[in-house]
Amino acid sequence: MNEKRLPHPPLLLVTDRRQAARPLAEVVAAALAAGCRWVSLREKDLGEAEQAALIAELRPRVEQVQGVLSLHGDPALAARCGVGVHLPATGEPRVARDILGAGQGEAPRLPVGVSVHSPAEAARLDPRLVDYAIAGPAFATASKPGYGPALGPAGVSAIVRASAVPVVAIGGVTAETIPSLLAAGAAGVAVMGGVMRANNPAAEVRRLLDAIETHRPGGERKERAVLLPSR
Structure with a gap:
């Protein structure tokens, strides 16, 4: 498992404008200013043109x-927009690559x-x-209620042991749950x-970043440069 493949810090922000308390671009800008360096656009209800427009808005930021920007969804659209792609468990990685x-x-x-939900x-x-x-749901989550039984740290650990790539835990991720997920072997977390x-x-x-820096095994706490949002 090569954890160097993950952006640093290993915190992935997955978007959902329908849950956002502010306009999506403002939320992403605030997250980036606070030190997040990895964002995945997950707005599957939008058409290709609307998703492409959002990518065009977020990518320069x-x-x-x-940082690293990805798209949850279509590899062809991701390639046209010059960003990475995140696939469902039923996706075809060879085609995407x-x-x-x-x-x-x-x-x-x-x-x-x-996305994976089991060691297999x-x-x-x-x-x-x-x-x-991305392994989940790690814990019960309000974003996807009824999505499936929570894996818990033990379930995440089993997936980590079975995986040849870094595993990022998602679902119920908070500053309080991060320590147990990192201890289970997760290379990062998604929220x-x-x-x-x-x-x-x-x-x-x-x-969230403070929790990652404090509890990541073998990690050293480092000061982060915090950017002030432009006015």
Whole structure:
């Protein structure tokens, strides 16, 4: 497992504008200003043109802080927009990697991620094609009620052991649950509603990053540069 494939810090913000307490671009800008460097656009109810427009709005903000932007959904659309892609468990990583390319020379390797819910699904992932897996739900989550039984730290640990790529835990991720997920072997965590619904998304991101820095095994606590949002 190569954790260096993950952006640093290993906190993934997954968007959902329907839950957002503010306009989506404002939430993302606040998260980036607080130190988040990894965003995935998950607005599957929108058409391609609307998703592309959102990517065009968010991509300069993410790239300004040397962050990583991905799209939950169509690899072809992601490739046209120059961003990575995140696939469902039923997705086809080989097709996605062929579309996005392997990244050679000056061309960066755009990340391909896959959702997994069991060790068996994780074991099928080929690290030549896939850069990371998202495992969930780790805990009960308001963003996806009834999505499936919570894995818990033990379930996340089983997926980590089966996976040849870094595993990112999602579902019920808070500053309080992060320690147990990192102790279970998760290389990072992903959050949606906790930041989307927050009245102060920057403060929530800082709390999550502090928990990651404090409890990541073998990690060293480092001061983060916090950017002030432009007016």
